[in-house]
Amino acid sequence: MLAAVDTFDSTACNVGKKLVGTLTLGIIGNTPVNANARISEAIARFHERDESVRLSVLVRSPGELEEMLLAGRIQMAIGYFWHRVPSLNYAEIFTEEQFAYCSRAHPLYASAGRIDAAQAAEHVWAWRSYPLPEAAALTPCDIGAVADNMEAIAMLVLSGKHLGYLLEHFAATYVKDVLSRR
Numbered sequence: 001m002l003a004a005v006d007t008f009d010s011t012a013c014n015v016g017k018k019l020v021g022t023l024t025l026g027i028i029g030n031t032p033v034n035a036n037a038r039i040s041e042a043i044a045r046f047h048e049r050d051e052s053v054r055l056s057v058l059v060r061s062p063g064e065l066e067e068m069l070l071a072g073r074i075q076m077a078i079g080y081f082w083h084r085v086p087s088l089n090y091a092e093i094f095t096e097e098q099f100a101y102c103s104r105a106h107p108l109y110a111s112a113g114r115i116d117a118a119q120a121a122e123h124v125w126a127w128r129s130y131p132l133p134e135a136a137a138l139t140p141c142d143i144g145a146v147a148d149n150m151e152a153i154a155m156l157v158l159s160g161k162h163l164g165y166l167l168e169h170f171a172a173t174y175v176k177d178v179l180s181r182r
Contacts, residue, residue: 009013012087016049019049019053020053022053022056023055023075023164024058024073024076025057025077025078026060026069026074026077027058027059027065027067027077028059028078029059029076029149029150029151030151030167030170036141039078039093043055059072061130061131061149062079062081062082063148065079065081070085078093080096080130082130082132096167097167097168098166098168098170099165099166099171100138100165101164101171102157102160102163102167103158103159103160104160106157106163108163117138121138121139121140121141122145123142123163124161124162124163124165125143125163126152126157126163127147127164128146128148129148135165144156144161144162149160150167154166154173154174155173159167
């Protein structure tokens with residue numbers, strides 16, 4: 001975050017040796033709770049400085065965040081970025097795991113946990129509009145839907161007609177009642 005502040009410093013007005021202006025931060029949706037806590041701590045430390053900065057926070061997909069960074073519409077982004085754009089600097093600040101899920105209404109529900117990748121690939125999937133490392137070993141035969149956010153994938157999985165990758169912490173609220181992890 002402090003590296004982005006340095007960039008922001010060069011574009012903000014310097015009045016009385018204070019940063020002034022707006023620092024725009026883009027984040028992905030459904031960031032893990034522990035990562036949100038660390039981001040919140042960094043924001044608190046930033047505000048302890050003697051600055052006059054208004055913070056603006058946007059929630060977007062990874063692709064949109066990179067486009068906004070490149071266009072100069074945001075100064076910093078926090079999220080999952082599979083591809084690396086050479087003109088941007090990347091730093092790992094958290095990791096998250098995604099697993100394949102199906103709903104109780106899906107034919108694989110009764111066998112969940114005992115299905116291999118080849119069996120799962122034969123079913124219809126709700127796929128991300130951006131690459132996931134967890135999905136690298138799986139090539140679905142039928143991608144029936146594409147979405148760029150967790151809520152949309154969950155909705156498709158909950159329909160009982162799609163398998164899909166969800167963040168473990170996000171899916172936890174559904175697992176007890178309607179989802180099963182592959």
